Amino acid sequence: MLDLTDLLNAFSLVATPENLLLIFFAGLIGTVVGALPGLGPSAGIALMMPLTFGMDPVAGLSLLTGTYLGTMYGGRLTAILINTPGDAPAIITALDGYPMMQSGRGGLALGLSAIASFVGGCFGLIMLIFFAPIIAEYAIFLGPPEYFLMMLLGLSMIVVLAGNDPLKALIVTLLGVLLSTVGSDYVSGEVRYAVVPELIDGMDFVAVIIGLFGIGEVLLNIEKRVVLNMGKPRFRMGEFIPGRSDLREACAPIMRGSILGTAIGVLPGAGATIATFMTYIAEKKLSKKPEEFGKGSIAGLAAPEAANNAAVPGSLIPLLTLGIPGSGGTAIMLGALIMFGLNPGPLLMVQSADIVWGTIASLIIANVFLLGSNVLLIPLFVNALRLIQRHLTAIVVAFCLVGAFAINYSIFEIWIVLIFGVIGYLMKKADYPAGPFILALVLSPLAENYFRQSIMIGQGSWGIFVSKPLTTTFTVCIITVIILGLIKPFLSRRNVLKAQP
Amino acid sequence: MRAEQILLIGLTLLGAAFVLGGQSLTFRANIGFGPGFIPVVAGISLALSCVFKLLGGRRFAASATNKEDVEDQPPNYRALLITLAILVAGTAAMELGSVLLPTFLIIALLSWLVAGHNLIRTIIVATTTITVIYLIFSVWLGLPVN
Numbered sequence: 001m002l003d004l005t006d007l008l009n010a011f012s013l014v015a016t017p018e019n020l021l022l023i024f025f026a027g028l029i030g031t032v033v034g035a036l037p038g039l040g041p042s043a044g045i046a047l048m049m050p051l052t053f054g055m056d057p058v059a060g061l062s063l064l065t066g067t068y069l070g071t072m073y074g075g076r077l078t079a080i081l082i083n084t085p086g087d088a089p090a091i092i093t094a095l096d097g098y099p100m101m102q103s104g105r106g107g108l109a110l111g112l113s114a115i116a117s118f119v120g121g122c123f124g125l126i127m128l129i130f131f132a133p134i135i136a137e138y139a140i141f142l143g144p145p146e147y148f149l150m151m152l153l154g155l156s157m158i159v160v161l162a163g164n165d166p167l168k169a170l171i172v173t174l175l176g177v178l179l180s181t182v183g184s185d186y187v188s189g190e191v192r193y194a195v196v197p198e199l200i201d202g203m204d205f206v207a208v209i210i211g212l213f214g215i216g217e218v219l220l221n222i223e224k225r226v227v228l229n230m231g232k233p234r235f236r237m238g239e240f241i242p243g244r245s246d247l248r249e250a251c252a253p254i255m256r257g258s259i260l261g262t263a264i265g266v267l268p269g270a271g272a273t274i275a276t277f278m279t280y281i282a283e284k285k286l287s288k289k290p291e292e293f294g295k296g297s298i299a300g301l302a303a304p305e306a307a308n309n310a311a312v313p314g315s316l317i318p319l320l321t322l323g324i325p326g327s328g329g330t331a332i333m334l335g336a337l338i339m340f341g342l343n344p345g346p347l348l349m350v351q352s353a354d355i356v357w358g359t360i361a362s363l364i365i366a367n368v369f370l371l372g373s374n375v376l377l378i379p380l381f382v383n384a385l386r387l388i389q390r391h392l393t394a395i396v397v398a399f400c401l402v403g404a405f406a407i408n409y410s411i412f413e414i415w416i417v418l419i420f421g422v423i424g425y426l427m428k429k430a431d432y433p434a435g436p437f438i439l440a441l442v443l444s445p446l447a448e449n450y451f452r453q454s455i456m457i458g459q460g461s462w463g464i465f466v467s468k469p470l471t472t473t474f475t476v477c478i479i480t481v482i483i484l485g486l487i488k489p490f491l492s493r494r495n496v497l498k499a500q501p
Numbered sequence: 502m503r504a505e506q507i508l509l510i511g512l513t514l515l516g517a518a519f520v521l522g523g524q525s526l527t528f529r530a531n532i533g534f535g536p537g538f539i540p541v542v543a544g545i546s547l548a549l550s551c552v553f554k555l556l557g558g559r560r561f562a563a564s565a566t567n568k569e570d571v572e573d574q575p576p577n578y579r580a581l582l583i584t585l586a587i588l589v590a591g592t593a594a595m596e597l598g599s600v601l602l603p604t605f606l607i608i609a610l611l612s613w614l615v616a617g618h619n620l621i622r623t624i625i626v627a628t629t630t631i632t633v634i635y636l637i638f639s640v641w642l643g644l645p646v647n
Contacts, residue, residue, distance in 0.1 A: 033642075167554055174547040175512060178519050178540060185536035192536055193522055215588075222615060223581045225574055391618070391626045394611040397588070398604050402634050406644050411595045418588055423508075430505035448539050460532035 007129060010357035014365065019059055023066045023362050027370045030070020031377070034090075035077040041272075044071040049336060057340040057355045062362035064336055065316075069121060069366050072272065072309050073374050076113045080106060082396055084214040089272035089308045091209065091438055092280045096293065096300035103296055111375065112242045112298065113305040116254045118371040120306030123258035124265065124313030125364055131317075144457060145464050148450035149474035151443045154274060156478050157281050158436045160485035169436045172427065176440025179203055186449050198412040205441060207404050211417035212434055214400040216424020218393050223425075241375075246298060253283050253303035261307030265314025272311035277439050279307035313363065320356055321349060509551045516548030580615050587611060600646055605631045 014023075026048070033044040048067045052060035075090030080097035093113060100109040159169045182193045183202030194200045220226075242250070257279045264275035283303040284293045293300040319330045319337075342352050349356050388395055404417040427434060458464030466472045519540050527535025591607040609627040612618045618626070638646040 032637075167550060171509075171512065171547065171550045171554065174543050174550060175515070177543040178516065178547055181519075181536075181540040181543070188527070188530075188536050190526065190536045192526060192540060193519065219581060219584065222584050223576050223578065225577050225580075388626075391612060391616065391630075393616060394608040394626065395630050397611060398608050398630050398634060401592070401604055401607070402600060402638055402646060405595075405600050405646060406638055406642075409645055411592065411600075414592050414595065418592060421588075422585070426504045426508040426511075430503070430508050432505075432508065444539075452534050452538075456533040 006353055006357045007361060010354065010361040013058060013354065013358050014062060014361045019062055019362070020365065022059060023062050023366045024369050024373070026063045026066030027070040027073070027366045028373055030067035030072075031074035031077070031370070031374065033067070034071030034074025041068050041071040044068065045333060045336075049339075052336065052339075057342065057352075058358035058362070060340060061333075061336065061355065061359040062366075064333060065359055065363050066366040066369075068333070069309070069312055069363060070370060072121075072312055073114065073117050073370050075308075076117070076305060077110070080109045080113065082392060083217045084396060084400070085209060088205065088209060088438070088442065089276045089304075089311070091213070091273075091435065092276040092304040093301065093308070094213065095280070095435070096295070096297045099294065099296035100301065105296065107379075108242055108246060109296075109301055112246060112250055112302055114371060114374040115242065115247070116250065116257065116302040116305035117309040117374070118367060119254050120258045120261055120308065120310035121312065121363075121367040121370075123255075123306070124262045124310035125360065125367065127262045127266075127310075128313040128317055128320075128360060128363075142470075144450040144453035145467070145471045146474065148447055148454050149465060149471055149478065151274075151447040151450065153474055153478050153481065154278060155436070155440060155443060155447070156481040156485070158277060158439050160481055160488065165431075166485050166488065168430075168432045172432050172434070172437035173440045176437040177444045179208075180441050180444035181448070186445065187452050196412070198410065202445070203441075204407055204413055204416060206407050207413040207416040208420050208441060209438060210400050210404050211420025212424035212427075212438070214396060215417055215421025216428055216434075218396055218400075219421060219425040220428045222393065223429075249298045250302035253299040254306040256283065256286070257303035257306030258310045260303075261310030262314040264307070265311030266317045272308050272315070273442055274439070275307040275311040275314075276304035277435065279304045309367075316363075320359075506555065509555045513548050513551040513555070516544040516546075516551065519544035520548065584611060584615055587614070598647075601631055601635060604634070 014020075029048070030044050034041070044067045045064050048063055052063055055063070072089065075085060076093045076097065079085040079090040079094035080101050083094050083098040083101075085091045085094050097109045097113065100106060155173060159173050160166055180202070182199050184191050184194075184200060191200055260279045260282060261272070261275040264278055265272060280293075280300060280303065283299050284290050287293065287297070287299055289297065315330045316333075319333060337348075340355075342348060342355065400417060401414055404413040405411065407413045424434065426432075427437075454464050455462070458467070464471070465475050523537045523541040523544060526537030526540070528537040528541060529535055587607055587610045591603040591610075594603040594606070605627050608630050609623050612623040612626050613620065635646070638644045
């Protein structure tokens with residue numbers, strides 16, 4: 001049972017002027033790093049690691065978790081302003097955030113996403129505080145078949161729900177699956193399709209998203225002669241603060257996104273990216289105006305943004321209670337825990353309760369700081385964009401190229417960016433959705449592992465996927481989604497024919 | 502040739518290449534699947550899906566609208582090709598050792614030849630951008646971006 005005195009004690013431990021300043025700057029640095037294409041949460045935490053040497057564990061972990069949360073706030077900035085997500089979870093933010101920006105509601109999109117991020121973060125933290133032991137205990141019972149089926153369900157849903165043409169979504173999903181197989185096979189260790197040594201570790205996901213979204217968008221804009229016209233720089237705070245009607249519209253999606261984000265974030269291997277994708281799909285399904293999704297829908301922006309930040313505390317639940325990282329960022333955090341001489345696992349909350357609760361307290365403080373700093377920084381970011389709008393093409397290209405180089409300090413990643421820039425351009429031009437491709441690229445390595453492990457556990461039998469009530473439920477859901485996907489085009493065709501005079 | 506056809510032909514070839522390349526990988530191993538299972542199955546599925554789409558088989562979408570059909574301005578392919586040439590040449594130049602210098606040239610050329618800015622403005626934009634990039638990546642983050 002939770003004893004809140006632990007948390008209160010932790011606040012008294014963390015709330016020193018030095019620690020507060022540290023958390024504030026960690027959040028700011030995280031925001032800027034998260035906004036830079038190519039540098040996501042993993043890069044942000046990794047870059048901050050050297051600064052924690054010599055710090056006490058609470059201060060060091062405060063710095064790292066503050067940066068982690070900050071990158072989640074930052075990723076949305078470039079996604080909304082220039083359609084170049086700073087990190088993978090911000091891909092979904094760009095889907096509706098950028099159209100809002102194009103239609104002159106960029107300030108509103110930034111304001112709304114900051115509030116959604118804050119609420120999502122708060123919700124995730126409450127769950128972390130109250131339900132960490134319970135959820136983690138349940139998650140430990142999920143095995144490879146459950147994880148594989150859950151991922152397959154996510155992929156099936158996105159194929160069926162992305163765009164009007166499921167075949168296009170299927171093609172890009174298969175492309176994502178195929179490219180994810182490049183590099184070392186996790187199960188056998190065999191190297192697959194590594195035609196150059198740089199591909200032995202696989203294709204860098206960040207380089208792929210920079211190319212697909214950054215360069216792809218630039219090329220399309222050049223071909224279509226698109227020039228931003230946001231007017232002259234001005235400072236009107238009202239432009240960035242959502243009105244009552246906007247908040248009312250966003251309220252329910254934010255709450256749903258927060259719940260889903262925390263629930264998905266807690267599952268090891270899932271993380272914020274899947275949380276945002278799943279939330280977007282669910283929100284589109286629930287919406288009374290699904291046709292507005294992808295064109296600047298408030299619900300389509302707010303719900304994934306809340307899920308994105310809710311997934312951060314969610315992913316910390318298995319890390320702090322079981323020692324299992326839920327994402328790339330938490331994997332680096334695991335290294336930090338070991339570096340501080342801690343023993344990640346079920347005993348961490350017993351043996352080092354003060355440090356764990358101190359980290360949670362610093363996350364709560366960081367979330368509050370980040371809301372304030374992000375709302376205040378919005379006019380700065382938007383006006384900076386207004387100043388450079390005529391030169392955006394060249395500037396975006398420069399940041400994409402240098403960001404790609406910063407991944408591994410290698411020119412090879414820049415070539416990957418250029419190749420996927422051209423693919424992204426062709427996909428946009430031919431109206432192929434990028435979302436299923438990205439999700440498949442992220443999920444497939446994990447899903448393949450879980451699939452092959454499941455078959456081995458089942459002694460070569462596929463019956464493993466219907467051997468337990470939970471796996472049977474997932475299998476039934478997948479079959480239902482596939483059937484819906486197959487009949488959806490025929491239903492749409494019939495509706496169109498009916499509508500014609 | 503339309504963008505979609507180029508994309509689909511490229512993806513068909515890619516799928517076929519993965520299937521051929523996967524012949525040297527283990528497909529089935531004892532009670533489980535080998536490393537060749539997923540790429541071969543995905544490669545065949547991708548190639549078949551693309552061929553199906555290319556041949557104009559039954560359209561899955563009833564109301565799908567191709568963006569190419571609704572363009573209101575003539576496409577600027579000249580600028581697109583110039584941009585691609587600048588990017589490829591600039592990246593190739595990076596192989597010589599410096600990242601910042603070719604990036605400076607890429608910004609300048611894009612600003613001058615593609616965006617159509619005058620030379621003074623081009624130089625100001627390129628210098629400012631590269632300085633900001635240097636300050637963020639090299640000075641602040643301490644990354645070896647030279």
